[in-house]
Amino acid sequence: MKVIICGAGQVGWQIARQLSGEKNDVTVVDNNPDLVRRATDTLDVQGIEGFASYPDVLQKAGARDADMIIAATHSDEVNMVTCQVAHSVFDVPRKIARLRAQSYLTAIYSDLYRRDHMPIDVVISPEKEVAEAAMRRLAAPAAFDTQAFLGGSAQLLGISLDDDCPVLNTSLRQLTDLFSTLRAIVVGVRRDRTLFSPDADDQLYAGDDVYLFCKSEDVARTLEIFGKTNRKQERVVILGGGNVGLAVAQALEARTDRVRAKIIEKNRTIAEHAADSLERTIVLHGDALDNEVLTEAGIARADAVLCVTDDDKVNMLSAVRAKQAGCAMAICLVNDPSLVPVLDALDIDAHINPRATTVSSILRHIRHGRVRNVYSVGDGEAEVIEAQVLSTSPLSGRRIRDIEIPEGVLIGAIMRGTDYMKPAGETRIEEGDVITLFSLADDVPEVERLLQVSIDYF
Structure with missing residues (x-):
């Protein structure tokens, strides 16, 4: 091409x-x-x-x-x-x-x-994509990454494993046996800054970042099994009232469950525009790095602070100040990928990479085959691809164990009609199924070959 x-x-x-x-x-x-x-x-x-x-x-x-x-x-x-x-x-x-x-x-x-x-x-629209990513982070604060698939029926969760995680040093095969009714599967593990697709005999260790697919209804149980609790976000402070901050505040106002949101914006014109565009959200004109302004916004009682100004360093420093003041969770927007490794040392819980969200949106429209959704993982290290299986696909009519799938690829979930299926070796993929695949970057061309049909090039 x-x-x-x-x-x-x-x-x-x-x-x-x-x-x-x-x-x-x-x-x-x-x-x-x-x-x-x-x-x-x-x-x-x-x-x-x-x-x-x-x-x-x-x-x-x-x-x-x-x-x-x-x-x-x-x-x-x-x-x-x-x-x-x-x-x-x-x-x-x-x-x-x-x-x-x-x-x-x-x-x-x-x-x-x-x-x-x-x-x-x-x-x-980068701003729209980033606002949606911010809403996903707020909805699953215990995960460092999250994305919806299969029309919202499945969730990709990124979870960091702590020392007190209950399932450490247990093989994935044993986890499947222990929690046989849990509709979740581990598809990726980052260990020592290297991302790989695990096999059934691999174990999980403290410090691992794991990516897993689970049915949306099983998210809370999945997080609990991995030692995480999902706190409800009732008070949110947004630092930055531009397009992204405004879109998040409007989305929070539209939610049925009441969320108290406040915006801090340094530019008076932008602050006034945000105040005019919102109904219940309080907009404060001030510097996000000013402790007095943060105190006025009630940062100590906030469940989350979302730092989305147009300056990476302001986002990071204001996130640190908010955490020091007592805020439970800090999410910040980081454009420069070289700054991401610093976030853990600063005790910043999650970050949003505008480049990754925009790249994911573009890839969704250029992948071959009947691709419905694409999500770029990390710094382009892997992709999660959602696609429909057509009759001429090499996947159609075959059991998963019989398909020659590369080592760096795992099937995370299958949707047949309205039925959600957790994939197993004996599962047979049928024409019309919608599947999600986690693929390391080097194996994406082979995944496209498995999904591609000559009459359906784009």
Whole structure:
């Protein structure tokens, strides 16, 4: 597949890394020569310097025979014009654009992206994705990572194992026998900063980060078995009243269970806009690093603080201050992946990586086969793929134990109609089943082969 990626920033670079690693023909376009050079020096990609919306630049990038263009520059308008040029001049079949401005995303203007208007096949909103990720973190505070699959019937949970975890030094096979009615399966383990897919005889140790699939109704029981308790979030303080903070506050107001939320925002104009847009949420104008402002927001009694300003260091330092003041849980937005290893030492409970959420959204629309959902794990170390099994798939009609699945791949859950199934070696996968697979990055091409059908390329 020939793909042109416009924008060589964090998101563009990560997408280029994943697609080039899977032997796709990738060309990166950016008007910053340093970013283009970084991409060509570190990845197996071609680089073109120039403005992505210019027809002659797209011509140099090979747009005439491209299968897809991904517009992920820092400018919404450049991304939109790039897709228009790719359609009108080069007839590129698939066009994906990242758009940030909320005005472009309002549902009443969705006709804007019709083929005869502004022909964008998929619109990705980083702020919307990050807000949804924040809501998932708040819903499962005992997990460091969480994502819904199978229409909400299944949850991927990331859990850090403490010294007092009841299931340490127990093989996964024994866990299955001990908790035979628990609809949960461990699909990934990170140990000593290395992520792997475990087999039935592997044991779990203190300090491990485990990824597991479970039926949504079994989340509380699963967390309890792994030594975690899920506290209800009744008081939440949001640091940052921009698009992300505002979207989270609006989502909290829309929930049926009452949540008391407060926003702290340094910029008066943004604070006033947030106050006008919200009904029950209290908006405080002040500095998130000011202890007096945090005290006024009742940080000591808060169940969680969500730090989503546009400055990583402010998010991290304010999260530390909130925890020191007595807040039970701190979640912060971190754009720079090099800062993530510091979070544990700072006692920050969970973080949100905007790049990972945006990459997951884009991958969902470019994977081969009947793919419904994709979630990027860690720093692109693995992917969780949800897909429907068609009759011509190599998976259809075969028992799991008889399928030649790579070592780095595990099936986490199966949905047959409305029935949720926990996979086992004897489970037979049927046509029409929707399955979730945890796959290490190197094995994703083989997973695509198992899911791909010639008549259903995209």
